[in-house]
Amino acid sequence: MISVGIIGGSGYTGKYLVQFCLNHPEIESISIYGNSTAGMTLHQVFPELLNECPDYTILNVKNISFEHDIYFIALPHGEALNFVPMLINQQKKVIDLGGDYRLDNANIYYDWYKINHTSPNLLQLKVYGLADFLDNSFYQNSLVANPGCYPTATLLGLLPLVKNFHNNIISASTSAYSGTSGAGKSVKPDLSFSEMDRNVKAYNVNAHRHQPEIEQNLIKFGFSSPYSFTTHLLPVSVGIYATTTVFLDSDMSKENIREIYNEHYEDSSFVRMRETPPNLKWVVDTNFCDINVNVNKNTIVITSAIDNLIKGASGQAIQNLNKIYNWDETAGLLKGVKNVSVH
Amino acid sequence: MISVGIIGGSGYTGKYLVQFCLNHPEIESISIYGNSTAGMTLHQVFPELLNECPDYTILNVKNISFEHDIYFIALPHGEALNFVPMLINQQKKVIDLGGDYRLDNANIYYDWYKINHTSPNLLQLKVYGLADFLDNSFYQNSLVANPGCYPTATLLGLLPLVKNFHNNIISASTSAYSGTSGAGKSVKPDLSFSEMDRNVKAYNVNAHRHQPEIEQNLIKFGFSSPYSFTTHLLPVSVGIYATTTVFLDSDMSKENIREIYNEHYEDSSFVRMRETPPNLKWVVDTNFCDINVNVNKNTIVITSAIDNLIKGASGQAIQNLNKIYNWDETAGLLKGVKNVSVH
Amino acid sequence: MISVGIIGGSGYTGKYLVQFCLNHPEIESISIYGNSTAGMTLHQVFPELLNECPDYTILNVKNISFEHDIYFIALPHGEALNFVPMLINQQKKVIDLGGDYRLDNANIYYDWYKINHTSPNLLQLKVYGLADFLDNSFYQNSLVANPGCYPTATLLGLLPLVKNFHNNIISASTSAYSGTSGAGKSVKPDLSFSEMDRNVKAYNVNAHRHQPEIEQNLIKFGFSSPYSFTTHLLPVSVGIYATTTVFLDSDMSKENIREIYNEHYEDSSFVRMRETPPNLKWVVDTNFCDINVNVNKNTIVITSAIDNLIKGASGQAIQNLNKIYNWDETAGLLKGVKNVSVH
Amino acid sequence: MISVGIIGGSGYTGKYLVQFCLNHPEIESISIYGNSTAGMTLHQVFPELLNECPDYTILNVKNISFEHDIYFIALPHGEALNFVPMLINQQKKVIDLGGDYRLDNANIYYDWYKINHTSPNLLQLKVYGLADFLDNSFYQNSLVANPGCYPTATLLGLLPLVKNFHNNIISASTSAYSGTSGAGKSVKPDLSFSEMDRNVKAYNVNAHRHQPEIEQNLIKFGFSSPYSFTTHLLPVSVGIYATTTVFLDSDMSKENIREIYNEHYEDSSFVRMRETPPNLKWVVDTNFCDINVNVNKNTIVITSAIDNLIKGASGQAIQNLNKIYNWDETAGLLKGVKNVSVH
Numbered sequence A, B, C, D: 001m002i003s004v005g006i007i008g009g010s011g012y013t014g015k016y017l018v019q020f021c022l023n024h025p026e027i028e029s030i031s032i033y034g035n036s037t038a039g040m041t042l043h044q045v046f047p048e049l050l051n052e053c054p055d056y057t058i059l060n061v062k063n064i065s066f067e068h069d070i071y072f073i074a075l076p077h078g079e080a081l082n083f084v085p086m087l088i089n090q091q092k093k094v095i096d097l098g099g100d101y102r103l104d105n106a107n108i109y110y111d112w113y114k115i116n117h118t119s120p121n122l123l124q125l126k127v128y129g130l131a132d133f134l135d136n137s138f139y140q141n142s143l144v145a146n147p148g149c150y151p152t153a154t155l156l157g158l159l160p161l162v163k164n165f166h167n168n169i170i171s172a173s174t175s176a177y178s179g180t181s182g183a184g185k186s187v188k189p190d191l192s193f194s195e196m197d198r199n200v201k202a203y204n205v206n207a208h209r210h211q212p213e214i215e216q217n218l219i220k221f222g223f224s225s226p227y228s229f230t231t232h233l234l235p236v237s238v239g240i241y242a243t244t245t246v247f248l249d250s251d252m253s254k255e256n257i258r259e260i261y262n263e264h265y266e267d268s269s270f271v272r273m274r275e276t277p278p279n280l281k282w283v284v285d286t287n288f289c290d291i292n293v294n295v296n297k298n299t300i301v302i303t304s305a306i307d308n309l310i311k312g313a314s315g316q317a318i319q320n321l322n323k324i325y326n327w328d329e330t331a332g333l334l335k336g337v338k339n340v341s342v343h
Helices: A012-022 A084-089 A106-113 A120-125 A149-168 A210-220 A254-265 A310-324 B012-022 B084-089 B106-113 B120-125 B149-168 B210-220 B254-265 B310-324 C012-022 C084-089 C106-113 C120-125 C149-168 C210-220 C254-265 C310-324 D012-022 D084-089 D106-113 D120-125 D149-168 D210-220 D254-265 D310-324
Strands: A002-007 A027-034 A070-073 A093-096 A143-145 A169-178 A201-203 A227-233 A240-248 A271-273 A289-296 A299-306 B002-007 B027-034 B070-073 B093-096 B143-145 B169-178 B201-203 B227-233 B240-248 B271-273 B289-296 B299-306 C002-007 C027-034 C070-073 C093-096 C143-145 C169-178 C201-203 C227-233 C240-248 C271-273 C289-296 C299-306 D002-007 D027-034 D070-073 D093-096 D143-145 D169-178 D201-203 D227-233 D240-248 D271-273 D289-296 D299-306
Touching: A002 A012, A012 A027, A012 A310, A070 A310, A084 A093, A084 A120, A093 A310, A106 A120, A106 A210, A149 A169, A149 A210, A149 A227, A149 A240, A149 A254, A149 A289, A149 A299, A149 A310, A169 D169, A169 D240, A201 D240, A210 A227, A227 D240, A227 D299, A240 D169, A240 D201, A240 D227, A254 A271, A254 A289, A299 A310, A299 D227, B002 B012, B012 B027, B012 B310, B070 B310, B084 B093, B084 B120, B093 B310, B106 B120, B106 B210, B143 B310, B149 B169, B149 B210, B149 B227, B149 B240, B149 B254, B149 B289, B149 B299, B149 B310, B169 C169, B169 C240, B201 C240, B210 B227, B227 C240, B227 C299, B240 C169, B240 C201, B240 C227, B254 B271, B254 B289, B299 B310, B299 C227, C002 C012, C012 C027, C012 C310, C070 C310, C084 C093, C084 C120, C093 C310, C106 C120, C106 C210, C143 C310, C149 C169, C149 C210, C149 C227, C149 C240, C149 C254, C149 C289, C149 C299, C149 C310, C210 C227, C254 C271, C254 C289, C299 C310, D002 D012, D012 D027, D012 D310, D070 D310, D084 D093, D084 D120, D093 D310, D106 D120, D106 D210, D149 D169, D149 D210, D149 D227, D149 D240, D149 D254, D149 D289, D149 D299, D149 D310, D210 D227, D254 D271, D254 D289, D299 D310
Parallel strands: A002 A027, A002 A070, A070 A093, A093 A143, A169 A227, A271 A289, B002 B027, B002 B070, B070 B093, B093 B143, B169 B227, B271 B289, C002 C027, C002 C070, C070 C093, C093 C143, C169 C227, C271 C289, D002 D027, D002 D070, D070 D093, D093 D143, D169 D227, D271 D289
Antiparallel strands: A169 A240, A201 A227, A240 A299, A289 A299, B169 B240, B201 B227, B240 B299, B289 B299, C169 C240, C201 C227, C240 C299, C289 C299, D169 D240, D201 D227, D240 D299, D289 D299
C-alpha cells in the first residue's frame, strides 16, 4: 500500500486521477495540491463528487509534503519543471502528465514550447510511458513522462506497423479529432457552446506540439518517411479519434497485417483490436484504446479511438503506476469485477 | 452471496444492470435471458464491454432457470405479465423495471396501457420501490415494482413538500425533460440524430403513462389539488430534468422548506440536496438524484435531475436489491471506495 | 426607401439584423456602429458572411450620424439609455432590442436591473412591440421596445387565453428552455462546450429579468392569479421552448379553446398554430412562433417555440419596422418568394 | 422564365431544392413528384415550411409531365436510370443529384453500385457538374451529373494542386467527416440520436462509392500517385469537413501554392479561400466551399468544408442550373441582396 500526491488535481484530468486513486486497491492515502483551488474542498471544485467519494481540502502546491511514495503532476506545460527535479532529488517517483518531459531533446522542446528546459538531463532518464507498448522491465527509472492524448491514440495504432514495415513505407499521415475537453477548463471564446455547437475545425496545422512527440517515437522504430499530423476540434466534449493512412511500397495481405497487430496486442489489457472501425463512444469513460486496421492492397488505414482524459491522461498514468509497482496492470481501472461466475 | 437472473438484458437498461451486478460484492453468479438476442454473447450486443467484463452467452428467455434467488425484469410493458406470476409462485424475489406492476389498480392500468392485467392481485402486494423514500422494513414482499424514470425524479423532489403541506397546495405542475435513451433502442424516425439534433419537443401532453404513476403516489400523501405533468424530449441521450412549480396558499420561509428537505434526506445516500439548481451532468452515469428547492413567498420551484437509465431504472433496481437483503444501500453503486485516507 | 442605423451590430443578434436589412426591399442604405469592433469590417467579425453580402467598416458608436431614418439598438442593458433619448430628441425612430425600455415603471426597472433609469418618461411613451399581438395602429410613437426572447414565446402562447379567461385562472406557470446563444458572445466558464455538452440546468429561478416583463403584460389583460416563470439552459445553441401550464376553475372544451387561438392568429403571418407540440427545429432560423394548445378538462398546456435570435430579437425588430412603416409585415423575413406558380 | 420538375423532392435534399426554386428569379413554375409521399402536401412532409412558402400536392412520380424545361432528380441510386433516358429522349434537360451518372464507365459503376447500367451511352455524354471548376461553355449537353457531397469538398480542395503538380505528388490521402443527414431520412439503428450522440466512427473504409468518383476526376488532371479516401460520421446533422494531406517530392513556398489557389478561384462566387482552416459552421446553410491550404516544406494540408445538403447537393444543382442557362451563377443562392448601399 502506497501514499500518493497529486499536484494539480482540479482540472478535468485531475478529477479522474483522484477518482482512480480513491478506487485503487493498493493506494492507502492521497493528498491533492492545487494553485488557484488551494483551500477549497474537492466537492466545491467538483460538485458531482458529493457523496460519491470523501471530501477533503485541496492543499497549497507551495507546501508539498515529501511523505508520499509517488507524485502525479497534472499541470500546464512549463510548470512541472518546478517540481520534478526537486521530487526526483528526494528519491521520489514521479509520473508527469504534462508535456515537459516527453521529448528527448531540450532544443526540440524549446522549438515547440518556447521554454528553456531547466532539467535536460531528466529528458534522457525518463521513461516515455506508452504503457501498452512497454513491459514492466522498462520502468526502472523514477520519472515517467505520460504520453499526450493524440500521441497515445496515434502511436498505439501505428507503431506495430512501423516496427515491422518501416522500410516499406512511402508515407504516412494522421488526421486526428479531439473533443473540447482537451483544451482544459480554461475559458476560450471559440470553445463556447454557442461557437462549437455544429462546428468542426482543423487547428494548429503542421504546428501541434504532439507532432514532434509522435515523430520522435516513430523514428525510434526506424521510420524515416514523410509524415504529417493534422488535428481537429469536434463538437463532443470527450474523446480522440485518429485515422492514419499509410502507403506501402507493395501490396499486403489483410491476414498478414492483422496477425501482426493481434500478436502484438494479444496480452494487452487495454488495447482492443476491432473487426470494424471503432465507435468513439465504445472507449469514452474507459482506459481502452480500440484499433481497427483496414488493408487494401498497399493502402493501410488505421483507426484508433481513446478517451482523451483517461487513456490519453489519467488512466494511462494509473496504468503506468501499476507497471512501476508490478501490480496487475488493470488495478483500479476496470468497472466490472471479474470473479462473478456467469452461466 | 446470491444468484441473479436478468430477463431482458440487452437494452440500454439491461447493460447497466449487468455491469452493476458484475461489480456487486454480494452477487456470486448471474444469468441473462433475452429474446431477439438469445444465443448472442454480451460482447456482441455491447462491443464496448469487451475486456471490461467477462463475456457470456445470452440465454433464451423461454428456458428460464429457477435456480436464481432474485430476478430483474427489463422488458417492454406487457411482457412482464408472462414472467412475474410464475416466478412469484416459485417463491422467487422479483424486481420489475417495467410499468406493469407500478399502478395499484388494474382498471387504471388498462386505461393507460390498454392491456388487461392478468395478475391484478400482485398489484396490491407489490412494493413501489421508490428507494430513497422507503426504509428497509417496507421490503417484505417478493415483488418490487421499480419506479419509472420520470416519477423517480418528480416524486423525490415533490413528496417531502406534499407530505408536509398537502393541505396548503393550490396547484402543482411538472415540466420534465428526458434524453432520447428513454425511448429504448428501438428505431424511430423522429429519434434519428438528424431529426433530434438541435431539436426539443413536448410529447404525450396530458397523456404520458408516468402521470397516473405520479398521481397515485401524490394522493397517498394527501395531495388533492390540480396537478399537471408535461414531458419533453431533449437533444441529449441520457438524463431527466424535472422542474415542478407549486403554489401554496400562504408564504413560506426558505429556511422552513429547506429544513424539511434536509431532514428528510439527511440519511439518504443518493439524494443530494443542492444550494443551486442541479446540473444534469452532475448525475449522469450515477445513481444520484440532485434536488434544489427555491422558495419565493408562496411559490416553490423544485428542480431535480437523474440519470434515466441508472437512478431511473437499473441503479434504483440495485438499490432496491440492497434494501431487500439489508445490505449497505450503496453496495455496487459507487465508484469511489471510501476507505482511502485523505490528508 | 429608408436609411437604417444599427447600433451594436457585432453580436449574435446584430449579425441577423444586418442580414435582414441587406435583404429588405425597402431599405436603401445601412450603417453599423460598434464599440470594441469599431474599425473592423463586417467580414472580420463574421467570417461566414464573406461573399454572402458586401463588406463594410463598423463605425464608432461615438460618432453616430443622425442621417438615418430609424435606429436599431442591440446593446447590453443599461447602454441604450445613452442613445435613445438623444435619438428621440432628433425626431428619429428607434427600435431598442435590449431591456431598458420594456418595463413601464422605473422603480421596477431599478429592482430588476439595479440601474437608475435616466429617461423614465420614455417608458410610458414607448410601444411594447409584441408584433403579432398589435395591429399597425399601435405604432404611433417613435420608440419601440422590442420584447425579450422568453416573453415573446411565453406571451404569444399565453395572452389569447388570458384575454378570454383571466377571471377563471387558478394559476399559471411557465417552464422555459433556451439555447446558449441567449447569453450572447461573452465568455463564461459555465457556457463552454465542455461544460454544457450533455448538460441541462435551471438558472435565475424566481429571479429572471424577463419575469416582470411577462407579468406586466399579463396584468394588462386582467391576469391576477399566481404566476411562476422558470428558465433553463439547454445544450443547443439556438432556440426557446416555453411550456406553460394553466389551471382553470372549470373544464373547457378543446374546440372552444382552439377556436379562440385560431381566430386570434388567423391573420398572423408569423404565429403558426399547431395540432401537435412544436418541434424547436421547425422555427430555428425563422421568424415564426409555433404554438400548440392542449386541453384536458381544466388543465391547459401551451407549448410555444421560437428562434431566440430572430423571433426573440432581430426578426421581430424587422417585423416591428414593417409595422411602423405600414409595409407588408413579412418584408425581408421570408425565404420563399410567393409568386411562383405551383402545379 | 422556366418551368421545373423535381423528381423525389421529399427528402432532406428535396426540401432545399424546392426552397431554392421557389426563391429563384428565373423560375416561374415548379412541380414536385414523389413516391411514398405522392398525394401528401409539401407542408405535411415539411411542417417547418408552413407559411414560409405556398403549399402544394406532391404528384405521383408515375405521372410525370413533360411540360417542364428541366428536371432535377433526387432519388436513391439506381432509380434515376428509370427516368433520365426517357427525359433526354424528350429533349429535356436533366440534373441528376444521385450517383447513377457520375462515373464515366459502366463497369466501374457496376463494381461499386452492383447495378447494371442501362444507359451507358449517357455516362459519356453527361457533364460532371463540379460547378466551381467549369465555365459555362462546358454545359452544352442535356445531362448534368451533380457531384457527390464528399467529392465536391475533396475535389474543390485538391484539384488546383493536382492540376499544377501532378507529376510531383508522392501520395495524397483524404480524411473526410460527414454529418448524419448524408444518410438521408431513412431509419437506421446506428444513426439514432442515442447511438450517435458523443460518437464518431469511420465507415466504408476503402469502400465508399465516392472514392472512384474522386479518383476518376483526379486522373483527368494527370494524377497517378497513391490515393486513399476515408469517411467518418460525426455527431452533427449537417456538413462535410475534408482534410487532404499531400506529400510532394520537393519543398514548396507557401506563397507559390496560395497564389495558385487564389488565381484559380479569384472569380469564383462560392469558393472562399481562407487564411485559417475553415469552421464547418461558416458554410452550414450556404452554398459556399471554404478552403485553406497549409504548406510546410513538402507537406500540403488542404482543409475544405461544405454543407452536404446544399453545396454537396441541392445548392450546387441550382448553381449548375444557372450555368446551363447562362444566368448569374448566384441567382437564388445568396441571402443578402447586394444593392444596398453601405456607409
